[in-house]
Amino acid sequence: MYVLREFDPWKNPLCTCPPKYSLHPYTGCSFKCIYCYTTSYIKASQSTPKRNFINRLIRDLRKANPQYPITISNSSDPYPPIELTLKLTRRTLELLLPRGYKVQIITKSILVARDADILSKNNAAVSLTITTLKDSIAKIIEPYAPLPRLRLRAIEKLVKNKIPVAVRVDPLIPYVNDDPYDISKLIKFLANLGVQHIITSTYKVKPDNFKRVCSALPNIRDKLRELYYMCGEYKHGYRYLPKKLRRELLKIVIDEAKIYGLTCSTCREGFPEFQNAPTCDGTHLIPERINTSLAGVTL
Numbered sequence: 314m315y316v317l318r319e320f321d322p323w324k325n326p327l328c329t330c331p332p333k334y335s336l337h338p339y340t341g342c343s344f345k346c347i348y349c350y351t352t353s354y355i356k357a358s359q360s361t362p363k364r365n366f367i368n369r370l371i372r373d374l375r376k377a378n379p380q381y382p383i384t385i386s387n388s389s390d391p392y393p394p395i396e397l398t399l400k401l402t403r404r405t406l407e408l409l410l411p412r413g414y415k416v417q418i419i420t421k422s423i424l425v426a427r428d429a430d431i432l433s434k435n436n437a438a439v440s441l442t443i444t445t446l447k448d449s450i451a452k453i454i455e456p457y458a459p460l461p462r463l464r465l466r467a468i469e470k471l472v473k474n475k476i477p478v479a480v481r482v483d484p485l486i487p488y489v490n491d492d493p494y495d496i497s498k499l500i501k502f503l504a505n506l507g508v509q510h511i512i513t514s515t516y517k518v519k520p521d522n523f524k525r526v527c528s529a530l531p532n533i534r535d536k537l538r539e540l541y542y543m544c545g546e547y548k549h550g551y552r553y554l555p556k557k558l559r560r561e562l563l564k565i566v567i568d569e570a571k572i573y574g575l576t577c578s579t580c581r582e583g584f585p586e587f588q589n590a591p592t593c594d595g596t597h598l599i600p601e602r603i604n605t606s607l608a609g610v611t612l
């Protein structure tokens with residue numbers, strides 16, 4: 314396979330995702346979130362379109378299992394600013410969706426709302442990340458991504474177009490976006506907008522993302538170092554917060570989601586009791602509007 318890969322988060326046993334493909338029209342990511350996990354594997358710091366992407370995708374689809382959902386994208390946003398003119402993600406959707414493939418978009422971008430026309434008629438759902446409602450925090454931790462209130466407007470448009478939406482409240486970073494009152498406000502907002510599923514997770518440290526977090530937030534550097542390096546634990550390539558604290562932080566989000574009748578799950582945390590949905594990643598929201606047995610037939 315050239316560009317369509319079976320999703321495999323480096324064989325992390327804590328991952329509970331169902332079988333699915335991972336597809337990235339772009340490599341690298343212009344949003345430069347300070348906590349980004351992929352920068353320790355992918356060095357490109359700007360979103361760059363993959364060469365000959367559509368042709369390579371067509372070749373891969375001939376060998377793919379059409380029943381697997383295709384997630385776009387797990388380690389680079391599919392709607393960076395360059396997508397506005399390049400329309401590579403749009404062309405990808407135009408190839409996949411009318412043929413019955415199941416697609417989940419994963420993004421922080423408001424540009425996804427542009428494609429509501431094609432997403433709404435096909436087997437598609439969206440997972441949008443919102444870590445905080447506060448612009449002041451978002452500007453520090455996700456410096457080049459659209460502001461949270463703009464993302465809320467994008468969700469509004471998607472829901473109005475009957476596109477199922479999950480939201481990732483992810484990552485929760487101690488002292489940054491873990492205030493229970495703020496989390497409660499965020500979940501209430503999302504529920505009122507018609508979001509169906511919440512995925513949450515705590516920040517996991519990799520040396521390069523920790524360097525960025527410490528440099529952007531010097532006032533909490535020592536406290537984070539203590540939590541992650543003195544009291545926390547090392548798991549599968551990442552430093553985690555102490556288990557008790559992780560459970561407490563995640564529970565704030567999970568309890569709020571339940572209050573508003575949303576399904577919820579955690580990501581690579583090892584707390585199966587926090588999941589009350591058919592899938593952790595929200596792919597169960599993908600509707601079957603086009604017969605999936607058609608997938609691949611006309612390639």
Ligand code: SF4
Pocket residue numbers: 342343344345346348349350351387388389390421458
């Ligand atoms: S949007 Fe996702 S891939 Fe892009 S920088 Fe942020 S965390 Fe990384």
